[in-house]
Amino acid sequence: MRVATAIGVAVCILATTGTASAATGFRYRPDADTLALWHMDEGKGEVIDESGNAVEALIEGVGAWDNNEDWDAGATGGSSFSFDGSTMIAIASDVEVVQPDIITVEAWVYPTALDGWKLICAHWGGAIVGSYHLGVEAGTPKFHINTGGGTFFAPALDQLELDAWTHVAGTYDGSDVRIYIDGEEAGSASANGDLESGSPDHDVIIGGKASREFPWNGLLDEVRISGIARDADELSPNLSGPQAVDPSADTLPTLWAALRSGD
Numbered sequence: 001m002r003v004a005t006a007i008g009v010a011v012c013i014l015a016t017t018g019t020a021s022a023a024t025g026f027r028y029r030p031d032a033d034t035l036a037l038w039h040m041d042e043g044k045g046e047v048i049d050e051s052g053n054a055v056e057a058l059i060e061g062v063g064a065w066d067n068n069e070d071w072d073a074g075a076t077g078g079s080s081f082s083f084d085g086s087t088m089i090a091i092a093s094d095v096e097v098v099q100p101d102i103i104t105v106e107a108w109v110y111p112t113a114l115d116g117w118k119l120i121c122a123h124w125g126g127a128i129v130g131s132y133h134l135g136v137e138a139g140t141p142k143f144h145i146n147t148g149g150g151t152f153f154a155p156a157l158d159q160l161e162l163d164a165w166t167h168v169a170g171t172y173d174g175s176d177v178r179i180y181i182d183g184e185e186a187g188s189a190s191a192n193g194d195l196e197s198g199s200p201d202h203d204v205i206i207g208g209k210a211s212r213e214f215p216w217n218g219l220l221d222e223v224r225i226s227g228i229a230r231d232a233d234e235l236s237p238n239l240s241g242p243q244a245v246d247p248s249a250d251t252l253p254t255l256w257a258a259l260r261s262g263d
Contacts, residue, residue, distance in 0.1 A: 033228040036091070036098050038206070040065065040081040040221045047081065047089060053097050057206070061087035066219055080110065080221035081207075088215060089206035098204050099123055100227040101194040105134045105143070106169035106180075106235060107206075107224070111160055113217035114139040120168060121223055123197070123204045126211035130198040133209060134170045136160060141186070143170025143179045147193030154179045156186035163218075173229035183235045 027039045027050075036055040038047050043065045049055040064082040081089070091098060105121050114136060122133030129146040136142070139159035145152055154177045160166055169180040172195065178188040206223055207216035 028222055028224055033226045033230075034224060035100065035227050036223075036225045038081075038089075038223045040223070041079050043079055055091055055097050058090045058092070059087065060090055060212075063087070080108070080219040082219055083207045083216040085113070085215050085217045088208040088212060091204040091206070098225045099131050099195065099197060102172055102174050102227065102229050103132060103145075103195060104169060104171045104224070104226040104228060104230040104235075105132060106167065106222075106226075106230075107134075108165055108167050108221040109136075109160070109216075110165050110219035110221075111136065111162055111217060112219075114160060114162060117214040118216050119205070119208050119214045120216060120220065121204070121206050121225070122209040123202050124209045125198065125202050126209075126213065128198055128202075130202040130210065131195045132170070132172070134168065135214065136168075141168050141179055141181060143172075143177060145170075145172045145177050145191060146196050146198050147172075147191060148196055149191065149193035152177050152189055152191035154187045154189045156181055158186065167235065169230070169235050171229040178229075180232060180235055183232050185232060 027041070028037055030037050030051045034051045036049050036053060037051045038057065039050055040047060042048060046059060046063070047057050049057065062084060064084070064087070065079040066082040067079050107120050109120060111118060115138070117135055117137050119133055119135035122135065123130040124133040124144070129151055132143070132145045134143050141156040141160060143154050154170070156179050158181070167182050171178045171180070172191060174194070175190065175192060176188050177191045179186050202210040207220060208214055
């Protein structure tokens, strides 16, 4: 493992840029296309949107944070949100903010159960479709969308591992729906039309869906919703080897990803 070396480099870089410190962890930086972003580092109280759009989120059930040792990767201060199978996070008052025509939905996930459906982030009801849902069916990540042209989805080919961190992302650019695993495209399907709400009364839910079904079991972190279809290099993959480090705001998330993965 190269964690110690990477952390040393990170501390030097961040000290010179004055943008953060190792004690605060390594997190996405919001940009103009970030609609909502939850770092899940609060440790108590509520989860706070860091996009600048002040999207309000309400914890339903037990609010708990976890300092998972695989996630910290030797750093201090970083945490993730724990879902016990009944906990969800609802975004109701600002649903229009997180319901664009094209989209990226992504998160770092650590499942402790993968039977049936487990939803990561969704604007979807019971049998009534919404705009999108990112989830896992019997261990296989899938990203569903609903547009004026119909309902489409992209499945991954491989299953997630239990008790391990993986980055999962779904994108829709107006012509293709894609799913990414650890920053690499894992499946795609042709699609068309703008995203449709299905029901404007649906909540956006982290760790489930509006009908309060299919709860997530395990940990989630760095949940981000964007109003563009992000390319693979804009996502945050588990890096498998040393990466060139450019100490800029754009590349700090890549360095953060390397530390989080423990490589």
